[in-house]
Amino acid sequence: MKFDAFENYCYTRKAIGYVARKNATIDDYRRIGFMSGLEVHQQLKTKEKLFCNCPAGIYQKPNDYDAEIIRHMRPTLSELGEYDGTALMEFKTRKEIVYLIKHETACTYEIDDTPPFKIDREALEIALEIAMLCKLNIVGEVHITRKQYLDGSIPTGFQRTAILGVEGELDLPNRKVRLIQLSIEEDSCREVSDIGHRRVYMTDRLGMPLIETVTYPDMKTPDEVKEVAEHIRFLNRSTGKVRVGIGSSRQDVNVSCKGGTRVEIKGVSHNKWIPELTHNECFRQWALLHIREKLLKQIPDVSQWKIETKEINTHGCKFRYLPIIQAIKNKNKIIAVQLPYFRGILSHFTQPGRCFAHEISERLKVIACLEQPNMICDEDIENKEIASDFKQIYPLFHATENDAFLIFWGPDDDIKTAIETIEERCKLAFKGVPNETRKALSNGTTIFERVLPGPDRMYPDTDSAPIPLTNEYLQKIAQQLPVPLNKRYQQLIEWNVPTDTFTYLLRNNLVPLIEKIYHELQISPKFVATLLAHRLKNIQGKYKHKTSFNFYMVYEMLQFIKHNSYSLSLAHILIKEKYLHPEMDFDSIMHSINFQRKNKDEILSFVQLLRTKFIPLNPKKEKLKKHWIMGKIRPLAIGNVEMKEICELIEQ
Amino acid sequence: MAEDIFKGYKGRALEILKTFNVRVWGQAIIKTNRGEFKGTVLPRAENDDDMHIVVKVATGYNIGIDVSTIISMEEIGYKEAHYKIPEKEFPINPKNPNVKLFGTGGTIASRLDYRTGAVIPAFSPGELYGAVPELADICNITTEKLFAVFSENMGPEQYKKLAIAIGKEIENGIDGIIIGHGTDTLSHTAAALTFMVQNPPVPIVLVGSQRSSDRPSSDAALNLIHAAITAGHGDIAEVMVCMFGPTSDEYGFLHRGTRVRKMHSSYRSTFRTLSDTPLATVSRKDGVKPIKKEYNHRRKDRNVIIKPYFEEKVSLVYYYPNMQPDIIDSLVDNGYRGIVIAGTGLGHVNKPLYPAIERATKKGVHIYMTVQTLYGYCHMYVYDTGRDLMAKGIVPAENMLPETAYIKLGWVLGQTDDREEVKKLMLTPINDEITRREPYNGYLVYQGGVPEVEEFLRKFHK
């Protein structure tokens, strides 16, 4: 057989018009019809969880737990009387879900042995504040709804969630972005492992209050998606009432291409990953649409299409591919599968370094619980030596040049589901892009996570009463709203603060601090902004360590400087010391840096002394004199006299 | 019915819906002074206020709209939802045992009723099969809905009806019986059936669920599967309660109907056997595995004895310090014929009650003493006070659970009023309501925080 899988991969990548993101232009995105929307999750900074009185924000290590609890999830009917697609898929996987609970962070509510308590008012109010900032239409009554999750990430099998507002709008500096809704919900468990039929979760994060801000799919380029994600993050943080740090805000990114399907990339925790992920997902869909075209051309009648399978008698065959040898050792069943008319499809490009065969393999892992490597196909783009293994397989089937083959392996109990899974994924290729959620990888590609659930999985929560939101209550909350984000942008511009500081300042919600320092200490916002966004950011990057330092210390530091009439340049030194030793008071820091109080005259006389000391070896370098003196005088002058003043003195 | 298009709405909300001519299940655009909302108008739970209209928005969420903020409403479409559990014909396999499932109103498989927010049980074999298909591999199920009452409304009428129905099924040759039941009074019914259905040749299994089956993590399906295994294949021919062993989805316990009690308001593993071990465990993997060595084995004969009697004028009094004698007096004056007291410690009440007790006994009221500690025996000989009480006519009921004693006294007084005969029946155990010994592992209420208990928790599923 002359067919070269890797060549085909490269050829198809080119044929669909794939371009790397760094080379992609707005025209490329227009060509494939890039469309994206966001669901931004943000944890709220509350003392307790949303529906019970456990503390929020205390985390455990995976092996640090007090008890284990096991549950299985079973699909239930939606209120419209149907089973949800995801539900059925999850049921097929027959997973045993293990929860590792710790007394400190989980009570009987988390594990679904107690009905919910009343909603945490602190959380509700923060969420309403943010809903108002997003200009959403606030509901009259909050209805707790159950959103089914059968993956086990929530022990009840559903997440309690409620809409607070619909139809809002974000004011970005250069445009507006429409919002569909904002909901308040309980966070899910953190996954520890997922191997075979056993998935393990920790329950510390479970039940923590979270908001989800959902945008319309209005974003037309990957960079725009990131920009909007950042904006929502800044807006949430502008309240000062949300959690920051790893995992405290996560994005689900919806992507589709022209003719594609809405696919959800789940749990993107870094906004900087968004452009690459959305770029690749859009092209993956574009590739799947090409695959569809090809198949519809290649297959005479897709409605009659089906796969053929044969169990391989492992005694009769000699395999060279290592995972197969291992599988035989593990007493797995080895199944050969014929995919009629699929020649050229399995090695068809889908994402950088990945092809259609991966789509099948990933589903085998998730749906049939077959750990990878779980299959090999005769169009593997990495292993050419696989050909001899497949030569033994072909005679088992009525094979033609147009057919593709794969071999998979697994425990007896999982074979039936696995075969169904393979056939189902292939048939979905005739339709184009399957509805699914995908997991983000750090290299910018994604893998199959589960079938995308529909609105069918929403149920009213019969355990909790609706919560009315009266006008008086909302008015009270409206009074405590922070300054809107677009006003903050304006402020920064009016203060002449350099634009390269904006991201840092907004990400850390520092504009209120700058404003306070400006009003109370009369220090210029520009100075404080660069002190924070340049100097402090630099220090943070350089000394990556755990510190109890907080931004309010900068206020105290500047207050200390003002109070003692030191010069402001001292701030650049003090801020580093304070960051490294937040527990030290400023007097001790001054002592530790050997600060000596000198008046202007003393320093001036020292300048004179230095002048006489500077004997240039080369008369031409006379102008270096100034720099030399400045360098010598700096440690002495800082905090006492502004360097600008010294500079003028030397020039005299 | 004309008003049916406004399901559950009343007062101001109903007025608004009528004013703008928008029906329940109508898709509406609602303009309010909080902005515009769009979605399907849903029925409203009957007990909720008349100030809000419930709407399902496109994303599947429900929201409430304050009627005082509504400016206008417009119906732009209509789509009624039909709640139905998929009904598939229950496949009969002649090799499998035949099991009868009696419904009393508990929730095994269910769907939601929007108006009340309650769950409506699925019940027909087809519905059951649609919800729990695994059942078909275990047994052939036929069902009969005897009544639909909440657990707390189960009473003597229902006990008697159930006993008679069970007797009939046994005569007809059934291999096992399951009774679906709400959990709150499950153990009361279990005790009643133990007394009313004696010497059964097949398992009689009461089962319920602590989490309604409209949630994915419900214990209903697994409890039902366990019950089906017990009824169809188990060797224990007694009245049993089948519910979760640990709170984890692992195995179920089979409890003797007379020694079992609900011990937690919401846990899945709420049912415990007190002062003894459970009868057996049951799991999909290992079937019924007896823990107790002695039990009544399954038989081929049909020699069951049905005794459907119950005197309703019996009361259970939970004693507390400073209880006034008029509590007892008023029961007597109201014609009560039997009183079970749950006394303190080994079975005591305070002195001021003595005259009232004496008076009651003289009037022919039968008084039995149990312990509110639940575990352990009533030992009225230990202190003088106890001896005084017995002299006044109180009979200690050994280690009978207070609720079981209540049910038994009702059952006994339904048959006789003769003091000695009542006493004989009360103190002769029918199925371990009184045990002669209390094994050491019958009382295991561990306390957290102790290293060895914490170690146990970590290693085994609670």
Ligand SMILES: [Zn+2]
């Ligand atoms: Zn809790």
